[in-house]
Amino acid sequence: MIVGVTGGIASGKSTVARAFAALGVPWVDADDVAREVVEPGEPALAEIAGRYGERVLQANGGLNRRAVREIVFADESERRWLESVTHPRIRQRIVAHLERLQAEGAPYVLLVSPLLFESGQSELADRCLVIDVPESLQIARTAARDDVDDAQARAIVAAQMPRSERLARADDVIDNTGSEADLAAQVAELDRRYRLLTTS
C-alpha cells in the first residue's frame, strides 16, 4: 500500500514522515526525486542545457534552478516543455523507489509530496493523507523556519492550493495544530489503521 502525504508549506509533512519512520514506515520524498532527475549526468539535465545553454548551468555543471525558474516563470510554453522533460522521469523514479522499499519489506510506504494533487502523483497512491493547519499557523511556522517575513510567508501560502480543496481530496487528515506529541499520537493511530488495511 502506498500512502500519499501532502499539505501546504510548513504544515508538517517532514515531521509526519519522521514520525512514521520511527514506527518502521519509510518514505519517498518527491522533492528529492525532482532534484535527482536533474543531477549532472542525468538525461533531463542534458536536455535542459541543450535547450537553454550555459546560462542554466552552474560552474560545477549542476542546474542553476533560479535561472530555469526565471525562464519558465516568464513563458508558459517553456514551463510546459520543462514539465514534459522532468515529470515522466520524476514519476518513473518515484515508482522505482517505492517498489524498492516495498521489496525490502516495508509494511507500507509513504509518498511525501507538496504537489501530490497538483502533479497527479496522487494517482500513484492508494490513499491520500493531508496534514492540515490553519493558514495563520502555516504562516507563523514558515516565518520561524525559513528566512522569510510574515508577508512573504503569506504570499507563498496564498499561491498554493486552497486548504479546503486539499481537504476535500483527503482520505485521511492529520490536524497539526497541537504539539509534536499530539502529532505523534495521531501518526501512531493512523499507522495502526494502515497496518490493518494492508492485511485485509
Ligand code: ADP
Ligand atoms: P513541511 O515539511 O510541511 O514544510 P515541517 O515538517 O518542516 O513542514 O514543519 C514546519 C515547521 O514547523 C518546522 O520547523 C517544524 O519543526 C515545525 N513543526 C511541525 N509540527 C509542529 C508542531 N506540532 N508543533 C510545533 N512545531 C511544529
